[in-house]
Amino acid sequence: MRLPPLKALPVFEAVARLNSFSAAAEELAITQSAVSHQIKQLETYLGERLFWRSGRRVTLTDEGRQYFDAVGSALFQIERASQQLLGHEEARLRLSVFSSFAVRWLVPRLPELQRLHPQIDLALEMSSENPVLSDRVADCFITIHTTASAYSYEHVYTERLFPVCSQDYWKRMRRELGRDTGSEEQDEAPVTPEEMARFPLLSTHSIFDKSAGDWDAWYREANELLPSRARVQHFSHMLLALEAARFHQGIALTNDYMLSTRKDSEDFVRLPTHSVVTGDKFYFAWKTSRRRERGIQTLRRWLLDEAIRGGLRGK
Incomplete structure (x- = not known):
């Protein structure tokens, strides 16, 4: 079995992960010159340059990155196998x-x-x-x-999206939709897509990677198009859109796990209307x-x- 200089492999892994000879030396508790020596020895053995050096920062060459993918994984496997025999492989x-x-x-x-x-x-x-x-x-x-x-x-x-708003905003919607009669039947009556468009729609860009893609999908589920008159407010992530809804800024599309645990889930109302599976x-x-x-x-x-x-x- 022909193996490379084994002492050099953990050094190479540390330099590649930290993009720094000095940081690797500090982590491994050896001198920077020792790090440089091990890397030079490994490059000489492989006949390939593994790093590009620019001042104090180093970056992997294409060959170095390919080697790092394989060596890093192998070192993890050796570490895990050793931990298993020691009886504490679940430490981290x-x-x-x-x-x-x-x-x-x-x-x-x-x-x-x-x-x-x-x-x-x-x-x-x-x-x-x-x-x-x-x-x-x-x-x-x-x-x-x-x-x-x-x-x-x-x-x-499996992700599905459904519209939510704050408790206070739902009261406002009920007033504007003429549902504030105290009737339980009125509260449970579905909100139509046309009625939804009368209020600000809070959209999450990252779900479909396009503006208003979540609301487009929700309206398509009802065989309708997102009305051009709809006021759409855009957010990069669902966490932001949900926070905006919590502070009474409109209606957000969210999913099950966003409301399944936190105590502030009680701040929200799931509107009586359809949901859409994102895929x-x-x-x-x-x-x-x-x-x-x-x-x-x-x-x-x-x-x-x-x-x-x-x-x-x-x-």
Whole structure:
């Protein structure tokens, strides 16, 4: 078996991850000259330049990035295998998760995870976009894509959008729509798409990656077009649109996990009208080669149990 200089591999991984020789030296508790020596030795062995150097900052070459993808993953596997034999492989897990899912659904549930599984030290990596599935990013993921062949996936939630507004704004809507008669039948009568367009519509750009794409889809579900007269206020993310709705600025489209846990969910009213399925499905993903790690499987089972208990997915 022909192997590269093994002492150089953790040094290479640290430099590649930190983009700095000095930062890698500090993390590894060695001198910067020792870092430079190990990298030079590795480059000489491979016959390839691994880094471009610009002042104090270094960046990977194309060959270096390809090598880092393979070496970084291999070092993680060695670390995990060693931890398993030592009996504490569950010490730390990194979960990459969408910011809205983390803030509104996952974080409020973490005390229960710690109560049931105190051996798991969970570090959250927030992502505003679909994360790149890689050991360098996290150990497991919440993702909407299932194209990475090296990973396994478990369905957590199929997204649907429905209109909400604040309690106070609903009272205003009822007055303007002539529904403030105190009749329970009036309160439960569906709000029509035409009536919705009389009020500001709070739109989240990131759902369909286009302006008013969420409201376009909602109106299409009713076989109608978003009226040109509609007043649409634009937000980059659902968290922002929901906050605007909470402060009585109009009607937002949100989903189940955004309102399933937080106490402030009682501030909102789900309007009596239809919902629309976005087509996005949320999955818990983990590398198939790490399927026997107890920490990952414990977290997977807990997440799925919580999704079932909270109504995000069926049994």
